[in-house]
Amino acid sequence: MQLEAIIDALKARGHRVTQQRRAILAEVMRTPGHISVQDVVKRLPKVNASTVYRTLDLLEDLGVVAHAHLEEGAEYHRAESHDHVHLVCARCGRRDSLPTGQIAPLKELIARESGFEPDFTHFAVSGLCARCRAAG
Ligand SMILES: [Zn+2]
Ligand SMILES: [Zn+2]
């Protein structure tokens, strides 16, 4: 969705689109990777954190962004780039990601064994990165 289309969608749902909301939206849409509430506040010092939270919540309801829980808390990215598993190194904090398609066999195994449908995009998988493993 383009910026103006998103603003129209918010208005159509009865939300006021203030300058602050517009600025938050623009910031999120121009960020290629993950963005946290703290990142937005850092880049837009005039905007307070609760406004950022509320705006991101609205955008998530619209399906524009999605969140994932990483080591430092929730981070957002555009919904169309959400289809990956987050890997976080428990020792050095290094992050990596894997397209969900690559772990389809694991998903099928879990569904077959327990009838549970896992969502691997929502929480990061904690472990050891290649560098830390090599360091022993
Ligand atoms: Zn969540
Ligand atoms: Zn992600």
Ligand SMILES: [Zn+2]
């Ligand atoms: Zn590491």
